[in-house]
Structures are given as structure tokens and as C-alpha cells.
Amino acid sequence: MTETMDQKHSRRAKRLRENQGIRSLMEDLGKQTGHPDEIPLGGGNPAHIPEAEAVFHETFANLTKDPAFRSLLGDYQAPIGNDHFREIAAESLSSHLGANLRKENIAFFNGSQNAYSYLLNLHSGIMADGSFKKILLPIVPEYIGYADQTISEGVFVANPPNVIQTGKNRFRYELNKSSFDLTDVGVLAISRPTNPTGNVMNLSDLEWMEGKTKEQNIPILIDLAYGNPFPNLIGKEDPIHFGEGRTLSLSFSKIGLPGVRLGIVISNEETIEILSSFAAVGNLAVGNLGVFMMEQLFQKNLLSQLSANILRPFYESRRDFALEQFTLAFQKMGVAFEIHDPMGGFFLWIRFPKLSISNHQLYHLCKDKRLFIVSGHYFFPGLNTDFSHTKECIRLTYCRKEEELARGAQILAEIVASHQAKSE
Template identity: 75%
Template sequence: MTPMTDSFASLWASRLRQNQGIRSLMEDLGQVTGHPDEILLGGGNPAHIPEAEEIFATCFQTLANDPNLTALLGDYQAPIGNDRFRSLAAEYLSPHLGAKLTKDNIAFFNGSQNAYSYLLNIHSGKMADGSFKKILFPIVPEYIGYADQTIEADTFLANAPDVIPTGNHRFRYGFNKENFDLSNIGCVVMSRPTNPTGNIFPIEDIQWIEERTQKKSIPLLIDLAYGNPFPNLIATEEPIHYAEGRTLSLSFSKIGLPGVRLGIIISNPDTIETLSSYAAVGNLAVGNLGVYMMEILFRKNILPDLAKNVLRPFYEKKLELAISIFESEFKKSGVEYEIHDPLGGFFLWIRFPNLSISNHKLYHLCKDKRLFIVSGHYFFPGLNSDFSHTKECIRLTYCRKEEELARGAHILAKIVASHQAKSK
């Protein structure tokens, strides 16, 4: 087959073939060799938690013994899920999201990443009236997987956040309202908790944004992959509810089921209808396994207890352990560092203010030592201003075993210490 060259590729294809953060991350996940020295602190896999996996195994066994197994394996769903499953999800999620939902508010996708590839293109690019609409991130850094999803180029817009010191070696990003501008904006997008930082956008700031978006009928898309109602890794922060003008996304990945690829979209009926058309063209149908497992988990009301009694305690303990390990190694090696307050999710966002190389170069040096991290430069889509954090930060998962975290922290500290300017 003749290789595709830029002269025979669309502009979109050419952009896709450029260096993508999400492709780099997922290829690192998928191309590991199993070598005992590999330290996988880069990817977004949830931890393997025996109590959760036992529940999932029971669900799987129930499906395997179901006389209707042939329907699961041999029949297509509708593009965004059959009405029976959508109605079940609407009924189950209504009290959790503080709204009276119907099936017309629900769409299923093969993961929320799949859903956002449609949502972002629905609300951006060239509009029917000839205008060009962009996607606004009210705060960056933001999720690495958004940046390459739009067919049109130059569709993202973001402003640098406020950097708020919160303690010794600690900081937090704050929403900078000063430059908030909705001119030529098609939608506003945020993840809550934010991937990569674990930041949780305050409810009062969301309300401030909505006072302005609603006047212009601009939708607000809130990605709840790590948020409420499951896995609900939001500490004591106020949960998000569904309301007109909001599109919410939920994911089964972060409860421990990334392999089943189930994302749930909650939105207004018109958006859901458009998503159904997209899904039919781009994907034919949502997969069956996720929605069949969802039916068991919802009917038995398993997820609230799982989130409260298993997932949150596990990740809180892991977080405390990881911070102590990394801080100990950084101090031993004399590394200057700052950690974003991790309020939710399961990542550490670490800044090295005296780093003499770029974070992308640091990623490659770590990879040479079989330590996988994620360079922070990928997490600032649409930011056109100069902001030092784009070159100084990395993302780490703390879902790995203690021994792996310790080896990774030691290697990282040594590399950073050897590439650290004396003053900056």
C-alpha cells in the first residue's frame, strides 16, 4: 500500500499525524513489555482493587449464565443505546443528579472520549450561519484527550489560570475571571475533578460562568469521569447536578471498568438526537457489554456503596502514600518542587520551577530509564499566552503499587536534580 503523504491527506489527517498527547499516552500504556523494571506512572488506568473486581466478576458471571447471552453477543444496540437501557439510566440517575430525566436525556457511547469527539464538533467550527465558533476552557491545564478531537483547526481557547500558593510546596490553580470572554464561543468545557491536576471547580465559579453562558445560549459541558455520582472522588466538594444548558458525561472507566468502554451523556433532547445521528454514522452502535453490566449495577444500586466504602478510601490512602514517597525523594535529592492540591481524581500534578530542560525532554529521559510519566505541555490546549507551567509540570498516577511508586520517585528525583538550575 502506498504510504499516505501530506499531499494526499486532508488537513485533519495531517494534524492527526502530528505529535498527539493522547496518542503518546495510550501507546505508552499499550506498548509496555512487562519488563520488571518498567514503572508505569503515566497512564490513566484505574487501580486494580480486589473488592471492586470481585463485584465486576460477579456481574460478568451473571451475564455469562443469562439465557439472553445471545442478545448481548449477537445483536446491535441502537446508535446511542436501546430505549430500555436509556430509560433505566434516566430513572436511576435522576435522584443522583437532582433532575427528572427521561430516556431522551440519555445517550451511551463507547467511553466518554468517544462521546466528546462528537460533542466538541457539534458545538465548534463553522456554523450554519457562516460564523466560526470556538471551545473555551475556563481553566487550564485540562484533559489531554480534548486537544485533537476537533475536525476544524484552531478551535480551542483558554486563558492562563491564577496560581494560588496554598502551603509549603503546594499550590492551586484558580479561575481567572478577568479575561473571560464568550465572543465567538460555541461551548464551554471543563472536567471536574480536573484531569490532570485533581482541581475541583467551585460551584460558585460554575454559577458565575452560567450567568453569562445562559444569556448567549452557550452550552456548558462538564466531564465527570472522576466525579459524582461515581466514582465520586471529590472529597467534601459539592456535587454537580443536571440543569438546562448543561451537558454532563459519566464514565465506567474510573470505577474500574475501562475495558468495557461505557460513557453516559446527559443532555437536552435536541443534543441527544444530534448525538444519535453522529453515533450512527461514526460508530453504528454502542457496545453491549457496558450497558448490560450497567443494568446489573444500577438495579442492585451497587455503585454508591462501592464509591463511598471502597474506591474513595482506597484512593485517599494511595494519595497520602504517594505524596509522602515523592516528597521524601525530592527532599533527599534537593529537588525544588510544587504539588497542586489533589482534591480529586487519581493523579499528581507536579511543578519543577527550576527545571533547566523542558518537561517533554524530562519525559524522554525518564522513559530511557523505563519510567513512564506524562509531560505537562500537552494539557494547555488553546493557551496562547506565555505561562511557565506549560514547560515545568508533569502528571503522575498514584494508582500503582508502593514499590513501583518508590522506584519511580527515586529515578525522577535523580533526573530532575541533575537538570535543575541553581536559580531562576
């Protein structure tokens, strides 16, 4: 039966079907039943913050009273957004991104995931001159959603990180400059803050990489879904600005609007023009709701206020609570653990160096207890070296209620404690 199915479908279909990374994560999100014992710490849903939702409710209510409401429901946008909305975004984002942006630098997509499916394929695979170009991930682990987006196979290459101990039970990944190799590379891709670890690459490392990439005219894609200018969860690090060789992507999902599906790409005019062709074929047009809401939020400068006064304080407080709860639970149960310094974003990246089972097996044991986490093995596409963290780490979100975080910490600690190698 499987052989017959393979004969009917493409190699890409077979590859997508076999790799369960992003699909598993999103199905876990979508299939949760609301059972009182469920603890959904796996997905990337933002927290439901009443103060933020009040802003969105008012914005949406204003749209329903606007004469343009008929256009919101009844008209197509251009493939990457109408000029009017692109001009608003360019004007608003210029000051935040330190550049004099024009509408020709702006494109809208149905989420930044959608945008990256085009961007990664634009710069990798079989090129017009017949060469084959790859996607370099300068530091892994890296976002689970990149791995299966490319049409060509074998395009990812990962630079193994340096692991720096930063304190008791704490560590951080840093750029490994000694193994940094641009051979056959067509593009670099990073998220800042990094999903899954919460790492925020410092600007000196980014500029060091650009010193290498500009020599070969290699662009860098920088995913700012959790970064500046909104929701601006970047800790004490400096914000990213737009510049030559950089393509930036922003998302409305992590400000609290994942259902709106709006992603914004900022790039050079040529890249934006090519992306318009991708979008026309793949989507016909960007959805209307996101860009109509964006117009109000940008014109009233609401996102800067929301990020500074509501989102960032909330997530930093919830992060500190989660760190306390998981640290106490692990210590109480005698669990050997390390947590990556959570500099920004929504997640804790936790390593269990004495785990006697794989992190994927741990995921299933947790799921049996209605605790949802994400196995860390999905976050290392293109890594060809032996690195123990690929089997020892998990990702979990701290966006949930404090009660859920406390219960989740206890359950996870109990499971890991019963499945770790005994000290000699």
C-alpha cells in the first residue's frame, strides 16, 4: 500500500508526510480538548492578555463602523498588499528600523510562515545559473518551521554552536566563528530572539557575519516575530535595523493576533518585486483583515505602546515565574537540568543531560499525562555533527496560566526523574 501511495505522490509530498515537526506542533495546538487536566505548554500561541485584547477589540469594532468595511470583506488586495497599506507600513516602520523605507520595500503575507516559504525558496536550491545553493543556519537550534519549507531537498546546513556555561544550571549558545563556512551558501536565516531558545544574537556577531556574507553578496534573513519593533521581547540587547543585505520579517501573531495571519517583509526592491510573483501564484492576494487592522494600529502608534507597557512586562513576569517553578520542581526531584538563558521570546529551552530516553520519547510520556511539550530534536535541520543536545533538550512555552505552569513543572520533573541515568 505504501509503495502504491509513493508512486502516486511527489517526493516532496512524501518528505512532508514523513517529517512530523511543525505538523505535530500545530496539530497538538488544534486538537486540544479543553479538558481541565490538559497543560498545553508546547505551542507558540501568545498569552491571552486582557489589556492587549481590549485594544484589538476596539480596533476591530472600529473597522465594522468604517465605510471601508465593504472593501474589507468584498475586495481582493494586490498579491503583497495595496500601495496604500504598503505606504502606511513604510512610513510607520522607517523610524523603528532606522531606514528611509518606501512602499517598494514592503510586502504583506498571510503570516510570516507563508513569507518564509517564498524567501527560502527564492535563495536556495537550483539557481538560474545551474548552481545549487544552500541555506545556512548560523546557530542551531533554530525555528522548527523552516525545515520543511523548501522545494529542493538537502538545502539546509547548520553551523554547530559554542555552548557557554553562564551560571548554575544555565547556559547559552553562541556563534561558532571557527566553523562558519559559506561554501555553496545562498542565504543565511536567523530568528531574533531565537525560537526555540530565547537567544538574542548580539549585533557584533551579526555584523561579523555580514562582513563575510557581503563579500559574496549573500543575503541574511532575520525573523523578528518575537523581536523589535513589536512585541520587542529582546531583553537588554539592541534592536535590529534595516540595511543592505538584510531581509527582515515581522509578525502580528506574537502581539496577540495569530488568527489574523499577517506577516510583513522588509527588503530591497528587487526581492519585494519577485516575492509579489510568488504570492500571486501561491495565494492570489494577502488577506484583508490584517492590513486593515494594521492601518489603525500603526496610525495611532498603538503597537509601540502595547509592546512597552503591556506585552514586555507581562512576558518577563511570566518568564520569571516559570523559571522559578521549573527550577524548584527539578531540584526537589533530583533532576539534572540546564536552562538556556531566556533572553526574549516565549519559551524555555531545557536540557536534561542524564536523560536515559530520547527527548521524543519524553514528549510522548508527557503527552500521556496530558502535558504538551515539544521535543528538541526537530530544531536542528542540516546539522551533520554529533551533538548531544539534539536528544536531550525540549521546548516549552511560559505563556500559559501560572497554575498550569506550576502543575506542568511538577509532572515534567516526576517523569524526567524516573527516566534519567543513575549517578555512579
